[in-house]
Amino acid sequence: RTAMLSGYCQAGRIAEARLLFDDMPKRNVVSWTAMISGYSQNGKLNLARKLFEVMPDRSEVSWTAMLVGYIQAGHIEDAEQLFNAMPEHPVAACNAMMVGFGQRGMVDAAKAVFERMQEKDDGTWSAMIKAYEQNEFLIEALSTFRDMSWRGIRPNYPSVISILTVCSALAILNYGREVHAAMLRCSFDMDIFTVSALITMYIKCGNLDKANRVFNMFEPKDVVMWNSMITGYAQHGLGEEALGIFNDMTIAGMAPDGITYIGVLTACSYTGKVKVGREIFNSMCKNSAIRPGAEHYSCMVDLLGRAGHVDEALDLIKNMPVEADAIIWGALMGACRMHKNAEIAELAAKKLLELEPESAGPYVLLSHIYTSTGRWEDASKMRKFISSRNLNKSTGCSWIEYDKRVHLFTSGDILAHPEHAIILKMLEKLDGLLMESGYSADGSFVLHDIDEEQKLHSLRYHSERQAVAYGLLKVPEGMPIRVMKNLRVCGDCHAAMKLIAKITSREIILRDANRFHHFKDGFCSCRDYW
DNA sequence: TTAGGGTTAG
Structure with missing residues (x-):
């Protein structure tokens, strides 16, 4: 009988569940709790609470069911009150509370619960990691993930996804590769959710080949996976490739969604395909199920x-x-x-x-x-x-991953890096080489540069140039230098990067706030159209 | 009978 009751609840057939509940000759804690859970999962919090108040005995599960209802409805204050009133704090309730705090940006509160818990399960760890990740405490997310592994707790789906998201945000390719390896060991590479996150990680770390390989191997693909690849190509300024995937998707019979169109239109936009973009937009207006x-x-x-x-x-x-x-x-x-x-x-x-x-x-x-x-x-x-x-x-900063560490540079403060002496030398050497090849910094970008990274020193100390100089010193010959920047790359640096790539015969991959630039041989993949 | 998942334009 109780099984049927929860069956109705899970199907959202609350009224029928209630009839069954009222008809039950004998009700125990479990059936009461099932009914409360049914109400709270379906947004009927007041009804859930009424039953909760009148039920003869409450178990830990009843408390937790009520708590989860508040959290899912976003009533964090009610949840907190209930949580504090609980006679005991079972792991499930703590985890749920942490998730709720995390969603509301209350990282400290989540951490306080986490630290007070005697007993933790894998969900506790992933809830903490996710709270950090979603609130941009990226380093804390990484160290919590490390801590979890040290204690011998196997990663679960949510923690793997969170950590891949962190790798994407920080563009730490080598760390991301290690997570990929761990995924293979745990057979998470069979799961469509984690694989989509994995593809995005490779894209955001600037490794399109790898993203493409993972993408091609996975079947069946869902719309999100197709979208990841399309938007990935778009961000790298590869319009033809993005349109190609869009075409393949249509052939495969997969219906595009609103995000697919965002990706395709962005691809057209970044590569100057005005005509194709217009056509796609018009066809979307006319004969697609998705209204723009x-x-x-x-x-x-x-x-x-x-x-x-x-x-x-x-x-x-x-x-x-x-x-x-x-x-x-x-x-x-x-x-x-x-x-x-x-x-x-x-x-x-x-x-x-x-x-x-x-x-x-x-x-x-x-x-x-x-x-x-x-x-x-x-x-x-x-x-x-x-x-x-x-x-x-926001202050401009750039960073580069080297030797399992993130090296961060800001425009005004080159001395912050322990190796600043050799970096400065490299920057000066680059200046000389740039001058020889006829480059001169000009100020014609004033209208162009909105993010206006503070120019405390001369232009050549912009953070992206420091990071590239460091990359030139450290990254082995033949390997691309991958640099990330939190703002849009400045026009002057963009011009310099093209030349630096040519003079040093190195490939430089720069991810700025919007997109990727692949500098090679004096040219940029964005064809100066960004 | 209790929680926990991926993609997105400036």
Whole structure:
């Protein structure tokens, strides 16, 4: 009888479950708990709570079922209260509480529960790792994963996925490879969820070949896996390849979803395929089950604007059936920056200010626009405003993985690295070589560079250049130098990278905030279109 | 009868 009751609950047939419950001649803790769990899993928290209050005895499981209901509904305060009132704290309840704290960004609270637990299971560890990962405590996530392995606890699915996500974010390819090896040992390479995370890890670490190999080997693929590969090629600026996968996907009979279209349109945008992009967008509007949303319009604004059709992009915004959000205005602003369209840039920046008053980008752009159009007073007002308010202006940093360690560089502070002496020497040597080949740093990127990494020293100390210099010193000949940057690469550094790759005959793979640049032989895979 | 999973545009 209780089994049937929970069967109804799991199928969401709560009313029938309740009838059965009321009809039961004998009810025990288990059946009461099943009913509570049914209500709380289906969002009927008040009913669950009523039963919980009147039930004759409560087991640990009843408490936990009630707790999980609150957490899943996002009522973290109620959950916390209940948790504190519990006579005992079973592992399942602690784990659930940690997940709840993690989802609400309360990492310290999750950690406090974690540390107080006498008994931990694999779920405890993965809940802690996930809380760190989702709140961008990436180093803590890694060390917790290490700690877990040292204690001989085998990784489980959620922890493997979390840790792959961390590897993707930090672009630590070698660590990611080790996780891949561990996956093979645990047969997690058969699981579609972890394999998708694995593909994304290889893509975000800049190793497309490996991503492609894993992708090709896995059958049957689901839509997410196809999407991972399409967006991966898009990020690397490989438009043809992305469209090829999209085509294969259609042949395989897999229906695209909204994210597929984001990936394909981005691929077109990054590679200047305006015609194909338009066709795909039109066919999506006409005969697809997926209606284009704000995210697709933003891809189109980006596609048109990037290609120089800034007016058309603005028209599209004016005529589209959805409300323009910050992302759309941001895409338009980016296009104006690229094509130096001060007039529309001002409009876009002002719209953006209304929607996101806390971000520094639009203010910085506006000040550049005012400067370049001779509106000195407006420009200085804007600059004062930027410095007077504590706006979200992240400092630029770049990093490189070497010898199982992440080496971090920031623009102003090269002395922070223990090996700064040889790095500085290398930077100076590069300067000499760049000069010889006719390179000169110019200031024509003012309108171009919105992220404005603080230029405390001269341009050559930008963080990405420090990281590349370090890579040149350490990464063995013949291996590509993989550098990551948290912001968009600056135009000046982009030009320098092309030359550095040529002069030193090295391949440099740079991941910036948006996409990848593969520098080789004096050229970049983005063909300066980024 | 209790928790825990992947992809996304600027």
